[in-house]
Structures are given as C-alpha cells and as structure tokens.
Amino acid sequence: MARLIWTEPALAGLDEIADCIALDDPVAEKKLVRRVFDHLEQLISHSESGSVPPERRKLRPYRQIFEKPSRIFYRVTEDGAIYIVHVMRGEMLFKRSHLTRSE
Numbered sequence: 001m002a003r004l005i006w007t008e009p010a011l012a013g014l015d016e017i018a019d020c021i022a023l024d025d026p027v028a029e030k031k032l033v034r035r036v037f038d039h040l041e042q043l044i045s046h047s048e049s050g051s052v053p054p055e056r057r058k059l060r061p062y063r064q065i066f067e068k069p070s071r072i073f074y075r076v077t078e079d080g081a082i083y084i085v086h087v088m089r090g091e092m093l094f095k096r097s098h099l100t101r102s103e
Helices: 008-024 026-044 096-102
Strands: 003-006 062-067 070-076 081-089
Touching (some): 003 026, 008 026, 008 070, 026 062
Parallel strands (some): 003 081
Antiparallel strands (some): 070 081
C-alpha cells in the first residue's frame, strides 16, 4: 500500500500559506489545510493523477496537484511511497532550486 511522506520544506510551504490566510480568516485557513490533506490522501489510490509541471517537463518523476491557492509537488518512488516535496502559491513558477531544498 502506498504511503504519503511529507518533506520538511513541503510542510513549511503549506504552513506559510496557511499562516497568511489565517491573518484574514482562520476558518478559511483550517478549510484549506483539510482540503490539501484530503486531496493528497486520494493519491494513495491514484498516485499518477497529478499533472507534470509544465515548467519542468524533463523532471518526469515529479507531478503536481492544485488546491487553490496552492500547488503541491510530489514524486512516487518504485516502492510506491509518495513524497510530498514542495508546496507553494499557485501563481509561482516551479524552479529546480525548490527540489534542491526539498530533497
């Protein structure tokens, strides 16, 4: 069975987005975090459901899902583990440096 593994940078990215939202609306912040975790749980049975980030087509093992206002990047290993490697605002571009910090 697949399992989700969060990296520290990914958790920090989600926390940063949630903190910004909480300043204006703490209820919305809690809803966002719940939506992100629910969406990621679906990856356990549908790990390839995310899309390949368009700015990183050559990095095929990496995929993304959107949970507005977030982009969540992950990769699936041969043993079925799903690593959540980076979370950032949806309007930002994914850069190689995000992977360096994440892994």
